Amino acid sequence: MTPSLFEMQREMRTRREAAVRRGVVAILDIGSSKVACLVLQFAPNVNAEPSISDTVTVPAMGAFRVVGVGTTRSRGVRFGEIAVMDETERAIRTAVQRAQKMAGLRVDDVIVSFSGGRPRSYGLSGEINVENGEVTERDIGYAMAACEVPPYGENRQPISAMPVSFTLDHQPGLSDPRGQIGNKLAVDMHMLTVNDTVVQNLLQCMKRCDLELAGLSISSFASGLSSLVENEQELGAACIDMGAGSTGISVFIKKQLIYADAVRLGGDHITNDIRQGLQVDTTVAERIKTLHGGVVATGVDDREMIEVPNPMAQWEDERRHVSRSELIGVMRPRVEEILEEVRERLDASGFEYLPSQQIVLTGGSSQIQGIDELATRILGRRCRIGKPIRVMGLPQAATGAGFAAAVGLALHASYPQDECWDFEMPADRIGTRKVRRAMRWFRNNW
Amino acid sequence: MRSVVPYADPSPSLLRYRFERLWLKPSVRQIVRLWLPLGVVTLVVLATFNNMTIREIVRLKSAQLYEIAAARPELQVTHVVFPEVSDDLQQQILTVSRLELPVSSLELDVVALKQAVESLDAVETAQIRVLGGGILEILTVERDPVVVWRDGNVLRLVDNEGHRVADIARRSARGDLPLIVGVGAETQVAEAINLVRVASSISGRVRGLVRVGDRRWDLVLDRGQTIMLPEYGAISALRRVIGLHLAEDLLNRDVKVVDMRNGERPVLRLTDQAISELRRLRTEVRGEDA
Numbered sequence: 001m002t003p004s005l006f007e008m009q010r011e012m013r014t015r016r017e018a019a020v021r022r023g024v025v026a027i028l029d030i031g032s033s034k035v036a037c038l039v040l041q042f043a044p045n046v047n048a049e050p051s052i053s054d055t056v057t058v059p060a061m062g063a064f065r066v067v068g069v070g071t072t073r074s075r076g077v078r079f080g081e082i083a084v085m086d087e088t089e090r091a092i093r094t095a096v097q098r099a100q101k102m103a104g105l106r107v108d109d110v111i112v113s114f115s116g117g118r119p120r121s122y123g124l125s126g127e128i129n130v131e132n133g134e135v136t137e138r139d140i141g142y143a144m145a146a147c148e149v150p151p152y153g154e155n156r157q158p159i160s161a162m163p164v165s166f167t168l169d170h171q172p173g174l175s176d177p178r179g180q181i182g183n184k185l186a187v188d189m190h191m192l193t194v195n196d197t198v199v200q201n202l203l204q205c206m207k208r209c210d211l212e213l214a215g216l217s218i219s220s221f222a223s224g225l226s227s228l229v230e231n232e233q234e235l236g237a238a239c240i241d242m243g244a245g246s247t248g249i250s251v252f253i254k255k256q257l258i259y260a261d262a263v264r265l266g267g268d269h270i271t272n273d274i275r276q277g278l279q280v281d282t283t284v285a286e287r288i289k290t291l292h293g294g295v296v297a298t299g300v301d302d303r304e305m306i307e308v309p310n311p312m313a314q315w316e317d318e319r320r321h322v323s324r325s326e327l328i329g330v331m332r333p334r335v336e337e338i339l340e341e342v343r344e345r346l347d348a349s350g351f352e353y354l355p356s357q358q359i360v361l362t363g364g365s366s367q368i369q370g371i372d373e374l375a376t377r378i379l380g381r382r383c384r385i386g387k388p389i390r391v392m393g394l395p396q397a398a399t400g401a402g403f404a405a406a407v408g409l410a411l412h413a414s415y416p417q418d419e420c421w422d423f424e425m426p427a428d429r430i431g432t433r434k435v436r437r438a439m440r441w442f443r444n445n446w
Numbered sequence: 447m448r449s450v451v452p453y454a455d456p457s458p459s460l461l462r463y464r465f466e467r468l469w470l471k472p473s474v475r476q477i478v479r480l481w482l483p484l485g486v487v488t489l490v491v492l493a494t495f496n497n498m499t500i501r502e503i504v505r506l507k508s509a510q511l512y513e514i515a516a517a518r519p520e521l522q523v524t525h526v527v528f529p530e531v532s533d534d535l536q537q538q539i540l541t542v543s544r545l546e547l548p549v550s551s552l553e554l555d556v557v558a559l560k561q562a563v564e565s566l567d568a569v570e571t572a573q574i575r576v577l578g579g580g581i582l583e584i585l586t587v588e589r590d591p592v593v594v595w596r597d598g599n600v601l602r603l604v605d606n607e608g609h610r611v612a613d614i615a616r617r618s619a620r621g622d623l624p625l626i627v628g629v630g631a632e633t634q635v636a637e638a639i640n641l642v643r644v645a646s647s648i649s650g651r652v653r654g655l656v657r658v659g660d661r662r663w664d665l666v667l668d669r670g671q672t673i674m675l676p677e678y679g680a681i682s683a684l685r686r687v688i689g690l691h692l693a694e695d696l697l698n699r700d701v702k703v704v705d706m707r708n709g710e711r712p713v714l715r716l717t718d719q720a721i722s723e724l725r726r727l728r729t730e731v732r733g734e735d736a
Contacts, residue, residue, distance in 0.1 A: 072456060072457075090455065090457035091457065093457050093458055093460070093463045094456050094457040094458065096463075097458050097463055097466060100466070100467070100470055101466070104470070105470060106467055106470035106471055209463075210463075210464065210467065
């Protein structure tokens, strides 16, 4: 593992910490259908209410408050990646400006989530001998540095590398071994890489909007944080974030992300099918999908006629009607295809070995009627639709499943997990730069 | 065919976006909202008043306005009232204050008037106020003369603190007040009053008090008699003398001076006639051979 790669991540972390200390952080979820911006205000003394005794710790979830929300239709984003820089920049500016206006605060630091970039998960493990008997933070850093990193490719960028569990002398499943006594410390780590160009594009986009990037995360991970309840996160669950451009999968156990992937299919494809099947505009197709869409047909649906506006109509009498079951017939194959892709990815991840195998559907496309039934049938496990947990100050309009990633990112910002670069790396591994500098110093002086 | 009119772009232009972000900075907002207007107003005011003609015009206008306001009948003072002031003093006050009625209460310098009235010897303190209806009220506390002080050839009435109240031409004008004489006598008026009060039983015979050497008192009686009092404890010394007089009829005898300056050794100085008489009597008593 070459830690110089983590320079950007370290920088983002310090910026995020500084921003949280200053009190204002913006969350930006760049999706294929919408860009959502939340402005969070961190109050240092929310927990310090005198009425509660000191022994009771109030959960840190309440430590922030959403003071501004801005949403706008996303443009120039395809498959969760920036396709047209200029358009995306404008969409981001719109969302940020609206959120700022609502909050009455200027934001400089944003934490961004995106769904594309072909995320790939790697499970790493490393083992070291504990130096002084007692495991210290240094040992953890050394253990993580000892992980053998697979060649993930030239143009890939690790955006998350978190320790999942530690093993200390054949005692597995420790989440925090610090302070314990042992000889051998082994760590299992989960590393997530995405395409480097996607990240660079995002950076460039933020720069053009005068914003500083204070964090980067993929949206399926963020959605999982907000839509899975604590039990599910602890015992094992998968979150399927069905966006417009791509469908993200994240698998959690012991409150840690162990697998993330994305299927490059989403709600836009369903709309596209409707557009082609019913011969209508994209906007009309989107409207029909959201108003009448469904995936499970019943007898009533044969009789329920949906009026399809015809842009070519010469006079008013020329109207078309389709039955709802026809619409379902158009939508269902695509949804099935998406879910089958998801099942393939889940099977590849080893999800079936988890103690609990709850599947939670979230994201904008999860609001299609009957999708939980279909998902249960295809994925073979019980599925539920997950809405993000409620956070303070979030307006009603932004509490839907489509905001799961944004809310999850807010939770992540207020309660960040330890990443591998949060730990001190052994000096001999912090790049060859320092070693080279030392060598040069030696040569110059002797 | 479908119209190809582009939809309205909801996004702010880069300039507008940057401006709004700038505007959200509290410091920028404060500068624009507070300091900029303040600075502009200050600059305008300064620039205006740099011009001498404008300043002159403003001065003239304000003076005119002031005059118009001062000339209002509501602000005129037409009468002066002196409650509980003697006619003599009233005349003095009118002379001193040089009031030219009617005068506007805006132009009336009450402080100067008060100082002028208080500069009169007969006035201890003065209160001056403008009542409604154009009335100026002058309240004074007059000085109360307690002794007559002969300062050289001038006879002065002096109050308790030794402050001059008035001059009088003849002693008989204020025969009821005791007379004090001598350098520094006017500074010890209170003690003099006390001494006179102690000597009230012989008040018919007291001519006056003489301050000797700005140090002690002599009580001068008629028939050329003098009671010399010490610097300290003058009152008790005088009480002793008075007591002697009441018991032994001392002062009706041929005594010229009762010297009480040394309390342990009071001295009587007799008249020459009394001394020769005494000598004659003594020889008579001593015997025929004298």
